[in-house]
Each structure stands twice: as C-alpha cells, then as structure tokens.
Amino acid sequence: MLGGKLAAASTLKIAAAVLGVLSLSIGGAWAVGIIGxxxxxxxxxxxxxxxxxxxxxxxxxxxxxxxxxxxxxxxxxxxxxxxxxxxxxxxxxxxxxxxxxxxxxxxxxxxxxxxxxxxxxxxxxxxxxxxxxxxxxxxxxxxxxxxxxxxxxxxxxxxxVIGGFNSEEDRPIDVDRPFAPEPVLWLNSTSGQWGAVSNETTEIDTAFELYNPNPTPVAISEIGYEIEMNTVTMGEGATESAVSIAPGERETVRATTALQNENLDEWWVTHLQNEQTTQLEVTFYARIDLSSFGGDTIEIRLDSIQRTIETDIFGGGASDxxxxxxxxxxxxxxxxxxxxxxxxxxxxxxxxxxxxxxxxxxxxxxxxxxxxxxxxx
Structure with a gap:
C-alpha cells in the first residue's frame, strides 16, 4: 500500500518535471528563433x-x-x-x-x-x-x-458638422401679411462655429447677415432655435438679439445655440438603426416688429439648416x-x-x-x- 503511494507520488513528480522541462524548452526555442x-x-x-x-x-x-x-x-x-x-x-x-x-x-x-x-x-x-x-x-x-x-x-x-451652418445663398424672408412688403428682409448668409464645450452642453455660435430692402427700418427682438438629429431634439431655446436694420442696410444678427450632450446617446441609437445616417435639422425663427408697416410683432421662420451626416466607422468607405x-x-x-x-x-x-x-x-x-x-x- 505504502509502496503504491510512493510510486504514484514519484510518477507525479516525474510528470511535473517533464512538463517543466518541456515548457522551458519551448520558451527557449522561441527565444532563439526556432519557434515563431x-x-x-x-x-x-x-x-x-x-x-x-x-x-x-x-x-x-x-x-x-x-x-x-x-x-x-x-x-x-x-x-x-x-x-x-x-x-x-x-x-x-x-x-x-x-x-x-x-x-x-x-x-x-x-x-x-x-x-x-x-x-x-x-x-x-x-x-x-x-x-x-x-x-x-x-x-x-x-x-x-x-x-x-x-x-x-x-x-x-x-x-x-459645423460646415453645414455656412451658406452664402441669398434667401428672401416673407411674412405673408397684407400690410407688409415682400420680402420684408433678405438673408444673405449664415455661418456657425463651435463655442464653449462642457460635459453638459456643446454651444454653436451662429451669425445671420440680413439686408433690409425697404424704405423703413425693421426691428428684430429675438431669435429662437430648435435642433433635431433623426427627430431626437438635441436643443431648443431663444436668445435675445435685439437689432434694428435701417433702410438699405445690412446687419449681422448673432445667436448661440446649445446641444444637450445628455441626448447624444439617444441619438446614437437612431444613427445606427438608420444605417449610420443622421438627418440634422436646425430651425431658426425670429420675432420681427412690423409696427413701421402698420402691424405688430410676429414670429416668422428665419432659416432652416439641413444636413445629412453619414459614418462608416468599421467599413472601408468614408463620407461627409x-x-x-x-x-x-x-x-x-x-x-x-x-x-x-x-x-x-x-x-x-x-x-x-x-x-x-x-x-x-x-x-x-x-x-x-x-x-x-x-x-x-
């Protein structure tokens, strides 16, 4: 009985020694370039x-x-x-x-x-x-x-992405009121650049160049905005940018919009579900004082910026x-x-x-x- 246990223990020691030698041999073989x-x-x-x-x-x-x-x-x-x-x-x-x-x-x-x-x-x-x-x-x-x-x-x-806010296209701004001229203003250009970025928000500083073709001044008291990415609302609000545009003059109206970063993970899901494609839309409106034309202050759509964002993160293509x-x-x-x-x-x-x-x-x-x-x- 005792002899059997000693024999088994000896066998285990021999096996362990053989495995150790084998491991050392393989490691040494790798070191000298025999094993790749x-x-x-x-x-x-x-x-x-x-x-x-x-x-x-x-x-x-x-x-x-x-x-x-x-x-x-x-x-x-x-x-x-x-x-x-x-x-x-x-x-x-x-x-x-x-x-x-x-x-x-x-x-x-x-x-x-x-x-x-x-x-x-x-x-x-x-x-x-x-x-x-x-x-x-x-x-x-x-x-x-x-x-x-x-x-x-x-x-x-x-x-x-920010390039989608830049445009040099002249666009008329109509108010659809019988007492107001058409157009009441011309939008000559739009531009945007990234503003302050924090863990909570990503600001976009926008500028609108407006021209007044009429013989009376036009006053803008407020600019509002809404940002959507694949119908997910990323930010909305209004900024007070009171400015009066004299007859035949151009003025630059500035506004700061803010993306709510907490909504980015919700947007991400829609982006992947839409084959890594996002429809970005930023809608601006302005409150315009039409008292000089015999009216009151009304809210009109100032501009809408639309942009398609596509990614191919793990594929072989590149877009946008x-x-x-x-x-x-x-x-x-x-x-x-x-x-x-x-x-x-x-x-x-x-x-x-x-x-x-x-x-x-x-x-x-x-x-x-x-x-x-x-x-x-």
Missing amino acids: APSVVVVDNAFGPVNESTTTIESEIVVDNPNPFGLRLGGLTIDYAVEMNGVRMATGGREGLGVNASGNSSIPLTTRMNNDRIPPWWVTHVENGENTTLTVDASIHSDLLGQSFDPQIERSVNTN GGTEGEATPTPDGTETATAPDDEETATPDDTPTDDETATPTPTPTDDGLLAVGGSVA
Missing part, C-alpha cells in the same frame, strides 16, 4: 444589435501561428480594447484559446459598449476640431511561450468629410486596432435582448483593418 511568435493579421469589426443603453460590437480577430503545432495547450489569451481620443469605449477578451498549426485561425469576440460613453467622446471630438483618433488594441499572451504580442492600429475620424487613417506597425511588423470601454467585458456568447434592434453589418476592408469616415455627430 503568433501575430494578429486581421481585426474585422461590425456593429451588432443596439438598444437604448448598449451597443454591440462584433469582432473577428485572425491570428497567424507560424509554428508546425497548435497552441491550444499554451494558455493563449486575447485582450481587446477600443479607445476614441483616449476615451475608453469598450473592452473584451477570451481565455483558453486555441489556434491551429501553421496558418490563420479566426477568433470571434462580442463586446458591449455602454452608450453613455458617447457624450464624453463627443466633447473630445469637438475640442479637437472634429478630429478623433480611433485606437484598437488586440493583445495576445501565450503562457506556453511566456510572451505577449501587442500590435496596434490607429485611424483618424474627421468630420465637418471622412478620411482614411494609417495603421501603425509595431516592431514585429504586425498591426492592430483599438476599441474602448471602461466597464463592459465582452463574452463570446452574449445573446441580444428582446428590445435590441440589429443594425446593418458594414463590409470589412480588404486588409481587415479599421477604416473610419464621416461625421459622428
């Missing part, structure tokens, strides 16, 4: 189901194993993260992975991004002149080789001012992409909830890297 390091060759991403609180990112990571043996027993793990201007948007990972010998293996990942990450990212996007650096990291670690491989991809997202980015190679020549999130850890078998709506799947680029374009707000 696995690398990420492709990271494909697409938006999956989205609901009012979360956005699903479906990813496929292709790993190249140059060795004649698989790494299924090597304690292989992948950590995945996405950041936009340093704001962590989503993270995920898988453990206990296996890759095939001498070739590529596809590893699927499902990452859930909290939609409340959209407002803080938006602030950085505007503060950087509507420029975002999208970073995707896919870190691979092999316990068997005792090494980590950390390729990274960076791409630029550039938009020009988007530009393609460059992948940043790591010392070993591999490339990666980044997708951020502070609190959400992805699992490969996440099942969408009933209230989630699937969004169209973008077509991956030929090289499998992230291509980003267009406007995101």
Whole structure:
C-alpha cells in the first residue's frame, strides 16, 4: 500500500518535471528563433444589435501561428480594447484559446459598449476640431511561450458638422401679411462655429447677415432655435438679439445655440438603426416688429439648416468629410486596432435582448483593418 503511494507520488513528480522541462524548452526555442511568435493579421469589426443603453460590437480577430503545432495547450489569451481620443469605449477578451498549426485561425469576440460613453467622446471630438483618433488594441499572451504580442492600429475620424451652418445663398424672408412688403428682409448668409464645450452642453455660435430692402427700418427682438438629429431634439431655446436694420442696410444678427450632450446617446441609437445616417435639422425663427408697416410683432421662420451626416466607422468607405487613417506597425511588423470601454467585458456568447434592434453589418476592408469616415455627430 505504502509502496503504491510512493510510486504514484514519484510518477507525479516525474510528470511535473517533464512538463517543466518541456515548457522551458519551448520558451527557449522561441527565444532563439526556432519557434515563431503568433501575430494578429486581421481585426474585422461590425456593429451588432443596439438598444437604448448598449451597443454591440462584433469582432473577428485572425491570428497567424507560424509554428508546425497548435497552441491550444499554451494558455493563449486575447485582450481587446477600443479607445476614441483616449476615451475608453469598450473592452473584451477570451481565455483558453486555441489556434491551429501553421496558418490563420479566426477568433470571434462580442463586446458591449455602454452608450453613455458617447457624450464624453463627443466633447473630445469637438475640442479637437472634429478630429478623433480611433485606437484598437488586440493583445495576445501565450503562457506556453511566456510572451505577449501587442500590435496596434490607429485611424483618424474627421468630420465637418459645423460646415453645414455656412451658406452664402441669398434667401428672401416673407411674412405673408397684407400690410407688409415682400420680402420684408433678405438673408444673405449664415455661418456657425463651435463655442464653449462642457460635459453638459456643446454651444454653436451662429451669425445671420440680413439686408433690409425697404424704405423703413425693421426691428428684430429675438431669435429662437430648435435642433433635431433623426427627430431626437438635441436643443431648443431663444436668445435675445435685439437689432434694428435701417433702410438699405445690412446687419449681422448673432445667436448661440446649445446641444444637450445628455441626448447624444439617444441619438446614437437612431444613427445606427438608420444605417449610420443622421438627418440634422436646425430651425431658426425670429420675432420681427412690423409696427413701421402698420402691424405688430410676429414670429416668422428665419432659416432652416439641413444636413445629412453619414459614418462608416468599421467599413472601408468614408463620407461627409471622412478620411482614411494609417495603421501603425509595431516592431514585429504586425498591426492592430483599438476599441474602448471602461466597464463592459465582452463574452463570446452574449445573446441580444428582446428590445435590441440589429443594425446593418458594414463590409470589412480588404486588409481587415479599421477604416473610419464621416461625421459622428
């Protein structure tokens, strides 16, 4: 009995020693170049189901194993993260992975991004002149080789939402009153630029150049506005901008509008559900004093700015001012992409909830890297 226990213990010690020697041998073989390091060759991403609180990112990571043996027993793990201007948007990972010998293996990942990450990212996007650096990291670690491989991809997202407020088109302003001339004013140009940005609001400073073609002055006491993105009200209000425009004169009337950043996550859901397309509409009205024409003060529509915003965040196209980015190679020549999130850890078998709506799947680029374009707000 005792002899049997001693024999079993001895066998276990021998097995452990053999495994230790094997592990050291493989690690040493990697160090001298006999065994190659696995690398990420492709990271494909697409938006999956989205609901009012979360956005699903479906990813496929292709790993190249140059060795004649698989790494299924090597304690292989992948950590995945996405950041936009340093704001962590989503993270995920898988453990206990296996890759095939001498070739590529596809590893699927499902990452859930909290939609409340959209407002803080938006602030950085505007503060950087509507420029975002999208970073995707896919870190691979092999316990068997005792090494980590950390390729990274960076791409630029550039938009020009504010450009939609700029126009040099002459437009007549009619009031449709029998006692008032037509037009009562001419709108010669509109312009806009970003104002103060905080965690709560994003201000837009607008200017309207108005011309009075009539022989009597026209007074404007107030300018109001409403901003909608895919019918989601992003901001509304009025600003007192009293100005009197003399006969035959031009005046610039200024107003500051404010986007409510807390509504950006609600807009984001509609943006994905509409195939990454947003219809932006900003409607302005003015209160005009028509007493010089024998009338009273009335409210009329001053202008309406409409703009289509399209994005192709994980696809190969670019629209509405988007530009393609460059992948940043790591010392070993591999490339990666980044997708951020502070609190959400992805699992490969996440099942969408009933209230989630699937969004169209973008077509991956030929090289499998992230291509980003267009406007995101």
